[in-house]
Amino acid sequence: MPASSHTSTETAEGAAEPSTSSSAEPQLDVYGFRLPAEGLDQAGREASEKEQEEMTEKWSKYAKQRALPSASKLKRYCRRGIPPNIRPWAWPEISGANLRRHDHQSGYYALMVRQGEAGSECAHQIDLDLPRTFPHNVWVASPAGQTALRRVLLAFSMHKPAVGYCQSMNYIAAMLLLVLNKKEEDAFWVLVALIDDGILYRDMYANNLLGTHVEMRSLEELLGMKLPRLRQHLIKLQCDITIIATDWFLCLFATVLPSESAMRLWDALLHEGPKVLYRMALALLKMQEEVLLKQDNPGFVLHELKRAAHATHNRAALMKVAFEGVGSMPMARIEGFREQKQEVVQVELRRRETRQQLQKAISENDHSDHDVLSSRGISAFADKIKLTYTSRRRDISSIRRGSPSSSH
Amino acid sequence: MIDSGGLQQAKLVLLGDMGAGKSSLVLRFVKGQFFDYQESTIGAAFLTKTMPEQHVKFEIWDTAGQERYHSLAPMYYRGAAAAVIVYDITNQDSFSKAKNWVKELQRQGNPNMLMALAGNKADLADSRAVTKEEAAAYAEENGLAFWETSAKTNVSVLEVFTDLATRLPRPSAPQPQQSSGITLTEQPPASTRKSGCCT
Ligand SMILES: Nc1nc2c(ncn2[C@@H]2O[C@H](COP(=O)(O)OP(=O)(O)OP(=O)(O)O)[C@@H](O)[C@H]2O)c(=O)[nH]1
């Protein structure tokens, strides 16, 4: 069972699935997610555990001395995986979360929590999502889990009010809590390191998902280089990569891969950054390429990918494809794509926002007291439209000049 | 499009505020299930459902509800034959958001798109914030089918989809294909996007 455990898309065409009321307790993975009762790749999972044991020996030494491996080894060791019992120490170190934390006064997290509890604008949305975050994970669904998750998300919304709360952070924060021995403050600082300290591309979670759109466009370019046949096929189906990979990037694969596999990815992500997300996306696409080429509808493409990803319990093999099978991927190339796409996306989003403002002006006019056909009505309406257009033109020319507009 | 089994394939999209119950309605319709805690949708989910009596196979896109995901929506409603716009009867704000979706579809969507408005969580009538009369009047004005539904107690869920399936235009003449091109704006002019020009 994937981290996002239940099954709304397990079968695209649905008759009710047989209920899983078997007498045996469901088997759980190391983070408390249900493993599938049938069809689990047990051999693959065991092979991965074996590899993990080897790494446990290596990592334990460093954890005992509280010192990370040397730079030359660190990347390799992160890619080969950090054992679950070492992660609570290693993740805040490799992500820069500890450094960030020490830059702030010691009560900072508690202060953000207090402020958030007193009145975060996002409280309502956060509360809506709390019980909907991994509802089948016993700890996350427990009162302790719900409280901890709420506090971390509220604190983040105060720490970074421009971002506030974005759906998907709930899944990330919940995973962080599970991995980091339920220590809220560690989870908070790793979340900050990811979203607000440059591990992930900027503005990914912004109020218009600007950065996510940029990442999607860049991924599409890379897909064209790495898997050109598949890209052509997707274009033919009008299947934008955004349909496929938005939740992969926003949830960092935590809702699509089994949790043990997703956390292997995070070992590398926290050290190396989002290049790793591109690698995983291309790995999943590559492994399913033949199947995907046979699909004639974007929905089935999505469905096949989800099905395959959910079943990827051989995390060692998966990481091998991501880091070896996909081939070289210099960060400079990704950055080049991002730079190209940033402007295109900004202009498009701005155009969309303008259209929405106009729509709003028009509908407000519909409801205004004075008749549109009266001269006062017309000139008030014209003023509104003019205002919208001038600010749009100003925004777009500032994008062109490369200065980010004030609303970002 | 007609598939080999003689079924008409119809793309259907669900839009509406976060937590209004889009995923729950789909899950009730497609699988007859309901969960008190339905995971929030990130991006979108895809499901299909065949309605043999209507000879229709719905290809359903269940979208994410949070406002910041709106810029993704055109990708899902582009070329859709039908849309279900969902609000939560206990939440006035979700009703305003539903109206915004209706407007956006009227302006940017496929002009022949069938629309249904679903006031969900009808089982929570005690905490109702949107009256049935208000919503019905709005739907009438805008030519939408209107239902108060409950995914939880299975009220009027099948009806929403059956009604849409029945009213789908039958493709005697070949349907015009939507223009191609991948874009996150509502308009699909691939050429202007490629040139990076904004007019
Ligand atoms: N009482 C009641 N609760 C419902 C009903 N439909 C959905 N819910 C609950 O409302 C919550 C949100 O439902 P979802 O189906 O996830 O809402 P959504 O519109 O898909 O939300 P996003 O994916 O966040 O956009 C869930 O906890 C459901 O169990 C209903 O008819 N009655």
Ligand SMILES: [Mg+2]
């Ligand atoms: Mg949903």
